[in-house]
Amino acid sequence: MVATGTYKDILASNSLTAQYLNETLKIEVPKKRRTSKYSLDIIGARENNLKNINVSFPLGMLTVITGVSGSGKSTLVKKIVYPALQKELTGFGDKPGQFTELKGNYSNVKHIEFVDQNPIGRSSRSNxxxxxxxxxxxxxxxxxxxxxxxxxxxxxxxxxxxxxxxxxxxxxxxxxxxxxxxxxxxxxxxxxxxxxxxxxxxxxxxxxxxxxxxxxxxxxxxxxxxxxxxxxxxxxxxxxxxxxxxxxxxxxxxxxxTLSGGEAQRIKLASFLGKGNTKETALFVFDEPTTGLHFHDIKKLLKSFNALIEKGHSIIVVEHNLELIKCADYIIDLGPTGGEYGGHLVASGTPEEIVKVKASETGKYLQEKL
Ligand SMILES: Nc1ncnc2c1ncn2[C@@H]1O[C@H](COP(=O)(O)OP(=O)(O)O)[C@@H](O)[C@H]1O
Ligand SMILES: [Mg+2]
Ligand SMILES: [Zn+2]
The missing domain is CATH 1.20.1580.10 (ABC transporter ATPase  like domain)
Structure with a gap:
């Protein structure tokens, strides 16, 4: 037990949690946002509640999809981006949800990987x-x-x-x-x-x-x-x-x-980091990867993301955690609400641009982090 007591007591201790709360340790806002000439563009996304939207995912950077629960984030990445690109690159995979076409100059992307928190193996012989x-x-x-x-x-x-x-x-x-x-x-x-x-x-x-x-x-x-x-x-x-x-x-x-979901996810990441530099870049997709992670773990996760991007890969993350959202190079904000009234593209751009969009709920919360 590293600390116990009221919020104030905890702040005065030096546990990792306390150090993030009292800002001795911090997840820094990046000094610069990356830009890109390349993008993967989804035209006419209509699956589930998506309102026939066009979404452009810049490549070679950290793109974060935000929006209230039920706004269509998972539908966009799991039912459209992942299966559509998988099918185009390999010829197999699940049938994508409804959309019109894939566009953009994404020929550098040779693989797409969906990294979840599922166990990496059920046998006690795998480790x-x-x-x-x-x-x-x-x-x-x-x-x-x-x-x-x-x-x-x-x-x-x-x-x-x-x-x-x-x-x-x-x-x-x-x-x-x-x-x-x-x-x-x-x-x-x-x-x-x-x-x-x-x-x-x-x-x-x-x-x-x-x-x-x-x-x-x-x-x-x-x-x-x-x-x-x-x-x-x-x-x-x-x-x-x-x-x-x-x-x-x-x-x-x-x-x-016996590994936790977050640990399993990071082992998957490690296996990609170990593959070295390659011209064959990959697009990694994550759906709420910070679930179950401490500030300190999020910091490490971000470091791994950056290492992958340095190797030329691209990352798309669905996320609610502001510590991660504030580190995005580019944000795609869906909404304005969940369900029938969701599925619109509310705003897209750098975090600095998102906070200027009045209609964006995410922008309001993000403001104080920048
Ligand atoms: N298989 C499905 N059939 C019908 N509606 C669905 C299905 N999957 C998701 N939805 C609906 O589509 C909307 C968007 O869901 P989802 O993409 O999971 O949202 P998010 O990931 O942003 O929380 C929600 O209203 C959800 O209830
Ligand atoms: Mg979801
Ligand atoms: Zn034995």
Missing amino acids: PVTYIKAYDDIRALYSKQKLSTIRNYAAKHFSFNVDGGRCETCKGEGEVTIEMQFMADVHLECETCKGKRFKKEVLEVTFADKNIDDILNMTIDDAIVFFDENHVTKIKTKLQPLQDVGLGYVTLGQSSS
Whole structure:
């Protein structure tokens, strides 16, 4: 417990929450808004309550779609932008909602990705490092150690997905699940491997005094230091994006099913950040990504957004959070209300332009943040 008491008491403490409330820490308003020559233009959007609107999404920047609940934001991105572009780029995908055509000079965009807060994997065998593909390198490293060579262990002996090195009792899960009638399943630590997921012989293989189980129990922060000190730059580099998105505290082997929605979302982001620079740029779409995030997490999320934009990608975000909205390069404000009377384009432009539009509800609240 880092602080407790009234609002005033909290302000005087130095918890992260307090520091954002008393503005010791801040999410800064960007000094400059990005501009772009490229855009993806949706002509005649009519799905659900959208009123035959034309919307231009500038590329290579952070575009935020705002508007009261029910104004048509999700309809615009999930039913039109995403499926329409997906279909055009790949030829497959869901049939888009009603609209007339896609226009604009968006030929640089080669992929479109919808990044949600859904779990990254339901199996307890999937974890942050398997998701970002760093585990393949870790397994390969362990198969090259002297003891592995003597015993003929290959990379697959360090996998918990296939037989060979994994504990046979729990099949590499580290726990056994007992189904209880009328009650939730009970998870018990595996008696054979004591939760270590591998056979004893396999755990005897070490690299710099650490076995595979020690590695899986390290935090990302510690593992980056460890692999750096032991000159395994390739693995260190692959783990770096997880630290960049603020997940340094997660352990390499934490099962994906236990990650929060916000954590899962940031692991997805990390996997894109890890892909390096490419001419094939992507358009990332997020629907209310700050749900469940603290100010401090939002700051990290924004940093990751900026890193993607620096690599040439474009981002479209549906969002209510003013801390994020104030950092937009461009805002598309829908409204004026939800449902039947919503679905109009109320205003579009930079945050500075939006606050000048009298009809914009968002503008009124945004004013005090700028
Ligand atoms: N499948 C649907 N069928 C009919 N109406 C829908 C459907 N999905 C959404 N709507 C309506 O369309 C309007 C816009 O919804 P939505 O795009 O989800 O709003 P927002 O994301 O801005 O909160 C709302 O009035 C909603 O009730
Ligand atoms: Mg929505
Ligand atoms: Zn076991």
